[in-house]
Amino acid sequence: MYPIKAVAELTGISAETLRAWERRHGAIRPVRDAQGRRLYDAATVERLGRLFRLTGRGHPIRDLAALDDAALDRLLDDGRQAAYGGVELLPERLLAAVAAYRVDEFDRDLAVAIATLPLPVLLGRVVMPLLREVGVRWADGRLAIAQERLVSSLLRTRLLAVLAPAANDRRPRLPFATLSGEPHELGLLGAALHAHEAGVAVLYLGTELPAEEIARVATHVRAPGVALSSVDPGQAPAALAALRELDALLPAALPVWLGGANARYLAEELRSPRIRAVTDPGTFTRLLGSA
Structure with missing residues (x-):
């Protein structure tokens, strides 16, 4: 009772x-x-x-x-x-809504999907296909910066509610962030949702955090690791410097998982045993289980 x-x-x-x-x-x-x-x-x-x-x-x-x-x-x-009936068509419908700046339509359809779909279905058949297509269209110029930011803000508002911690959950949390100068967070949101679905306690910090701040938070919350995303090629040199600083500041052996378009390049350049590029959800889930 x-x-x-x-x-x-x-x-x-x-x-x-x-x-x-x-x-x-x-x-x-x-x-x-x-x-x-x-x-x-x-x-x-x-x-x-x-x-x-x-x-x-x-x-x-x-x-x-x-x-x-x-x-x-x-x-x-x-x-x-x-x-479930129209779930395969939903990513395209959401993109059409945002292309025409029909914010109310995008938000309504997304809210219904979040409320009615189990999280694995929401991720695998709606969120991740949507994120992939947004990335492709942004890269080839079919999606304007304002539209990409609009998708990001609407997704962020709705999906952060999914990631909200239970009041009685006292487990160490895994921080998710992007480094200074990196405003793109759609991939980061997707990775945080995968971690949440895998049973990991998530601490979503958002975009453009200095390396010193990320290290301070990770140490304070006794994080099992740190998850970062780097997408913009123009930010790769700055991300490399920030990751070297982060590598020096974090507790020994604490893993850092990198996602995004720059992940492989950054991991290869750094050659740090703790920093690993993660390019697919299955690998990320396995790494989370071993942390």
Whole structure:
């Protein structure tokens, strides 16, 4: 049996909302201890998880409150199946929306995909194909800098919510960042989501961090490694200097994983045992498992 504070931490639902769902809608029925405090069993916590996911997709709690757990599961499954139907076409649809600066359309379709698709499907069939195509179109000039930045900002807003740590997760975190002068973060976001799906606690720092700051954060959080991305060829010399500084500042043997178009060049130039270029998600997942 869990007290209301623990349930709020486990489910992400505030204590005030839990009380409202009980009193106003009758969606749950906790028991009371001798002092009158609410207690929730494991089945109720699981039900709350279903309700939380469905309300996040736009279902009003008043419509869900009277449904039993089997009906809630069917509703969740219906949403997943409906989203699967056109998932292969979604990256192209998102790119068409951003090409025409239809921000509301892009954001709506992305939000539905995040809410309805399991993370492996979201990554493998939506996010990663979208990132690859954005990179190709940006490189050959079909996507303007403003459009690439727009994709980045919209993805960042939505996907960072996926990466948000649970309140009770105290594990050491793996920092993700780009070095100073490197504003491109789409590949970094994709790598952070892969790590999250692999069960790694992620600390997403974002773009353009000095080597000294990255080293300070990694040391402070007892990080199992550091994940960096470098894409812009014009930034390769500066990235090389920053990585040499980072190599000297980090604790001994702490691994550094490099992704992005510059990764192979940088790793070969540095020849540091700790710094490794990572060019595919499968290799990254294996490295994370051995860290």
